[in-house]
Amino acid sequence: MHAHDTYDYAVIRVVPRVEREEFVNVGVILSCERAGFLEARIEVDEARLRALDPGIDLDLVCRHLAAIPAICRGGEAAAPIGLLPPRARFHWLTAKRxxxxxxxxxxxxxxxxxxxxxxEHLMDRMVRPPKPAG
Structure with missing residues:
Protein backbone atom coordinates (compact mmCIF):
# COMPACT_ATOMS: atom_id res chain seq x y z
CA MET A 1 0.00 0.00 0.00
CA HIS A 2 1.34 3.44 -0.95
CA ALA A 3 1.76 5.96 1.86
CA HIS A 4 -0.20 9.17 1.53
CA ASP A 5 1.72 12.26 0.48
CA THR A 6 1.16 15.49 2.34
CA TYR A 7 1.00 18.49 0.04
CA ASP A 8 0.46 22.22 0.25
CA TYR A 9 -1.55 24.24 -2.23
CA ALA A 10 -2.72 27.78 -2.84
CA VAL A 11 -5.34 29.14 -5.22
CA ILE A 12 -4.13 31.78 -7.69
CA ARG A 13 -6.44 34.78 -7.88
CA VAL A 14 -6.73 37.77 -10.18
CA VAL A 15 -7.89 40.88 -8.33
CA PRO A 16 -8.67 43.35 -11.15
CA ARG A 17 -9.31 46.28 -8.80
CA VAL A 18 -7.35 45.70 -5.61
CA GLU A 19 -9.22 48.42 -3.74
CA ARG A 20 -12.50 46.50 -4.21
CA GLU A 21 -11.03 43.15 -3.07
CA GLU A 22 -13.09 41.23 -5.66
CA PHE A 23 -11.30 38.34 -7.33
CA VAL A 24 -11.59 35.43 -9.74
CA ASN A 25 -9.80 32.15 -9.06
CA VAL A 26 -7.63 31.33 -12.09
CA GLY A 27 -5.31 28.54 -10.98
CA VAL A 28 -3.70 26.38 -8.33
CA ILE A 29 -0.11 25.88 -7.19
CA LEU A 30 0.59 22.49 -5.60
CA SER A 31 3.79 21.54 -3.75
CA CYS A 32 4.81 18.20 -2.27
CA GLU A 33 8.28 18.41 -0.79
CA ARG A 34 8.68 14.65 -0.27
CA ALA A 35 7.87 13.91 -3.92
CA GLY A 36 9.80 16.90 -5.27
CA PHE A 37 6.59 18.12 -6.93
CA LEU A 38 5.90 21.78 -7.67
CA GLU A 39 3.41 22.59 -10.38
CA ALA A 40 0.82 25.22 -11.25
CA ARG A 41 -2.17 25.09 -13.57
CA ILE A 42 -3.87 28.23 -14.79
CA GLU A 43 -7.14 28.73 -16.68
CA VAL A 44 -8.31 32.29 -17.24
CA ASP A 45 -12.04 32.90 -17.64
CA GLU A 46 -11.92 36.22 -19.50
CA ALA A 47 -15.67 36.85 -19.21
CA ARG A 48 -15.58 36.55 -15.41
CA LEU A 49 -12.63 38.95 -15.19
CA ARG A 50 -14.29 41.46 -17.53
CA ALA A 51 -17.42 41.30 -15.36
CA LEU A 52 -15.34 42.68 -12.48
CA ASP A 53 -13.38 45.17 -14.60
CA PRO A 54 -14.39 45.76 -18.24
CA GLY A 55 -11.13 47.66 -18.83
CA ILE A 56 -8.77 44.94 -17.54
CA ASP A 57 -5.63 44.42 -19.64
CA LEU A 58 -5.99 40.65 -20.15
CA ASP A 59 -2.80 40.37 -22.22
CA LEU A 60 -0.77 41.86 -19.38
CA VAL A 61 -2.49 39.68 -16.78
CA CYS A 62 -1.88 36.52 -18.84
CA ARG A 63 1.80 37.40 -19.32
CA HIS A 64 2.22 37.76 -15.56
CA LEU A 65 0.29 34.55 -14.87
CA ALA A 66 2.52 32.65 -17.33
CA ALA A 67 5.47 33.35 -15.05
CA ILE A 68 3.97 31.17 -12.30
CA PRO A 69 4.27 27.78 -14.06
CA ALA A 70 7.72 28.84 -15.34
CA ILE A 71 8.85 29.54 -11.78
CA CYS A 72 7.43 26.17 -10.70
CA ARG A 73 9.48 24.43 -13.41
CA GLY A 74 12.54 26.35 -12.26
CA GLY A 75 15.82 26.77 -14.05
CA GLU A 76 17.59 29.67 -15.68
CA ALA A 77 14.53 30.66 -17.75
CA ALA A 78 12.83 31.71 -14.49
CA ALA A 79 15.96 33.19 -12.91
CA PRO A 80 16.71 34.37 -10.29
CA ILE A 81 13.68 32.85 -8.51
CA GLY A 82 13.86 29.75 -10.72
CA LEU A 83 17.27 28.92 -9.30
CA LEU A 84 15.93 28.53 -5.76
CA PRO A 85 14.99 25.09 -4.40
CA PRO A 86 11.37 24.06 -5.14
CA ARG A 87 10.12 24.68 -1.60
CA ALA A 88 11.60 28.20 -1.57
CA ARG A 89 9.95 28.90 -4.96
CA PHE A 90 6.59 27.75 -3.56
CA HIS A 91 6.93 30.08 -0.58
CA TRP A 92 7.97 32.96 -2.84
CA LEU A 93 4.96 32.38 -5.11
CA THR A 94 2.53 32.21 -2.19
CA ALA A 95 3.86 35.23 -0.26
CA LYS A 96 1.20 37.78 0.66
CA ARG A 97 0.92 40.56 -1.93
CA GLU A 120 -6.71 18.56 -11.54
CA HIS A 121 -9.21 17.83 -8.75
CA LEU A 122 -8.31 21.14 -7.08
CA MET A 123 -8.74 22.96 -10.41
CA ASP A 124 -12.23 21.43 -10.77
CA ARG A 125 -13.16 22.31 -7.23
CA MET A 126 -11.57 25.75 -6.82
CA VAL A 127 -11.25 27.31 -10.30
CA ARG A 128 -13.49 25.85 -12.97
CA PRO A 129 -17.18 26.82 -12.96
CA PRO A 130 -19.43 24.03 -11.69
CA LYS A 131 -20.87 21.78 -14.37
CA PRO A 132 -24.65 22.02 -14.81
CA ALA A 133 -26.63 19.27 -13.06
CA GLY A 134 -28.24 16.69 -15.22
Whole structure:
Protein backbone atom coordinates (compact mmCIF):
# COMPACT_ATOMS: atom_id res chain seq x y z
CA MET A 1 0.00 0.00 0.00
CA HIS A 2 1.34 3.44 -0.95
CA ALA A 3 1.76 5.96 1.86
CA HIS A 4 -0.20 9.17 1.53
CA ASP A 5 1.72 12.26 0.48
CA THR A 6 1.16 15.49 2.34
CA TYR A 7 1.00 18.49 0.04
CA ASP A 8 0.46 22.22 0.25
CA TYR A 9 -1.55 24.24 -2.23
CA ALA A 10 -2.72 27.78 -2.84
CA VAL A 11 -5.34 29.14 -5.22
CA ILE A 12 -4.13 31.78 -7.69
CA ARG A 13 -6.44 34.78 -7.88
CA VAL A 14 -6.73 37.77 -10.18
CA VAL A 15 -7.89 40.88 -8.33
CA PRO A 16 -8.67 43.35 -11.15
CA ARG A 17 -9.31 46.28 -8.80
CA VAL A 18 -7.35 45.70 -5.61
CA GLU A 19 -9.22 48.42 -3.74
CA ARG A 20 -12.50 46.50 -4.21
CA GLU A 21 -11.03 43.15 -3.07
CA GLU A 22 -13.09 41.23 -5.66
CA PHE A 23 -11.30 38.34 -7.33
CA VAL A 24 -11.59 35.43 -9.74
CA ASN A 25 -9.80 32.15 -9.06
CA VAL A 26 -7.63 31.33 -12.09
CA GLY A 27 -5.31 28.54 -10.98
CA VAL A 28 -3.70 26.38 -8.33
CA ILE A 29 -0.11 25.88 -7.19
CA LEU A 30 0.59 22.49 -5.60
CA SER A 31 3.79 21.54 -3.75
CA CYS A 32 4.81 18.20 -2.27
CA GLU A 33 8.28 18.41 -0.79
CA ARG A 34 8.68 14.65 -0.27
CA ALA A 35 7.87 13.91 -3.92
CA GLY A 36 9.80 16.90 -5.27
CA PHE A 37 6.59 18.12 -6.93
CA LEU A 38 5.90 21.78 -7.67
CA GLU A 39 3.41 22.59 -10.38
CA ALA A 40 0.82 25.22 -11.25
CA ARG A 41 -2.17 25.09 -13.57
CA ILE A 42 -3.87 28.23 -14.79
CA GLU A 43 -7.14 28.73 -16.68
CA VAL A 44 -8.31 32.29 -17.24
CA ASP A 45 -12.04 32.90 -17.64
CA GLU A 46 -11.92 36.22 -19.50
CA ALA A 47 -15.67 36.85 -19.21
CA ARG A 48 -15.58 36.55 -15.41
CA LEU A 49 -12.63 38.95 -15.19
CA ARG A 50 -14.29 41.46 -17.53
CA ALA A 51 -17.42 41.30 -15.36
CA LEU A 52 -15.34 42.68 -12.48
CA ASP A 53 -13.38 45.17 -14.60
CA PRO A 54 -14.39 45.76 -18.24
CA GLY A 55 -11.13 47.66 -18.83
CA ILE A 56 -8.77 44.94 -17.54
CA ASP A 57 -5.63 44.42 -19.64
CA LEU A 58 -5.99 40.65 -20.15
CA ASP A 59 -2.80 40.37 -22.22
CA LEU A 60 -0.77 41.86 -19.38
CA VAL A 61 -2.49 39.68 -16.78
CA CYS A 62 -1.88 36.52 -18.84
CA ARG A 63 1.80 37.40 -19.32
CA HIS A 64 2.22 37.76 -15.56
CA LEU A 65 0.29 34.55 -14.87
CA ALA A 66 2.52 32.65 -17.33
CA ALA A 67 5.47 33.35 -15.05
CA ILE A 68 3.97 31.17 -12.30
CA PRO A 69 4.27 27.78 -14.06
CA ALA A 70 7.72 28.84 -15.34
CA ILE A 71 8.85 29.54 -11.78
CA CYS A 72 7.43 26.17 -10.70
CA ARG A 73 9.48 24.43 -13.41
CA GLY A 74 12.54 26.35 -12.26
CA GLY A 75 15.82 26.77 -14.05
CA GLU A 76 17.59 29.67 -15.68
CA ALA A 77 14.53 30.66 -17.75
CA ALA A 78 12.83 31.71 -14.49
CA ALA A 79 15.96 33.19 -12.91
CA PRO A 80 16.71 34.37 -10.29
CA ILE A 81 13.68 32.85 -8.51
CA GLY A 82 13.86 29.75 -10.72
CA LEU A 83 17.27 28.92 -9.30
CA LEU A 84 15.93 28.53 -5.76
CA PRO A 85 14.99 25.09 -4.40
CA PRO A 86 11.37 24.06 -5.14
CA ARG A 87 10.12 24.68 -1.60
CA ALA A 88 11.60 28.20 -1.57
CA ARG A 89 9.95 28.90 -4.96
CA PHE A 90 6.59 27.75 -3.56
CA HIS A 91 6.93 30.08 -0.58
CA TRP A 92 7.97 32.96 -2.84
CA LEU A 93 4.96 32.38 -5.11
CA THR A 94 2.53 32.21 -2.19
CA ALA A 95 3.86 35.23 -0.26
CA LYS A 96 1.20 37.78 0.66
CA ARG A 97 0.92 40.56 -1.93
CA UNK A 98 -1.24 43.57 -2.59
CA UNK A 99 -1.24 43.26 -6.36
CA UNK A 100 -3.51 42.23 -9.19
CA UNK A 101 -2.24 38.62 -8.95
CA UNK A 102 -2.47 37.09 -5.48
CA UNK A 103 -2.75 33.67 -3.87
CA UNK A 104 -5.04 32.34 -1.20
CA UNK A 105 -3.62 31.30 2.14
CA UNK A 106 -1.69 28.03 1.88
CA UNK A 107 -3.77 24.93 2.61
CA UNK A 108 -2.62 21.38 3.33
CA UNK A 109 -3.92 18.09 2.00
CA UNK A 110 -3.12 14.41 1.60
CA UNK A 111 -3.30 12.20 -1.46
CA UNK A 112 -2.45 8.63 -2.38
CA UNK A 113 0.41 9.58 -4.67
CA UNK A 114 -1.07 10.93 -7.91
CA UNK A 115 -0.25 14.59 -7.40
CA UNK A 116 -1.11 15.57 -10.99
CA UNK A 117 -4.62 14.12 -10.51
CA UNK A 118 -4.88 15.95 -7.20
CA UNK A 119 -3.98 19.20 -8.95
CA GLU A 120 -6.71 18.56 -11.54
CA HIS A 121 -9.21 17.83 -8.75
CA LEU A 122 -8.31 21.14 -7.08
CA MET A 123 -8.74 22.96 -10.41
CA ASP A 124 -12.23 21.43 -10.77
CA ARG A 125 -13.16 22.31 -7.23
CA MET A 126 -11.57 25.75 -6.82
CA VAL A 127 -11.25 27.31 -10.30
CA ARG A 128 -13.49 25.85 -12.97
CA PRO A 129 -17.18 26.82 -12.96
CA PRO A 130 -19.43 24.03 -11.69
CA LYS A 131 -20.87 21.78 -14.37
CA PRO A 132 -24.65 22.02 -14.81
CA ALA A 133 -26.63 19.27 -13.06
CA GLY A 134 -28.24 16.69 -15.22
Missing amino acids: SAIIQTSPVHMGRCGGDLAATL
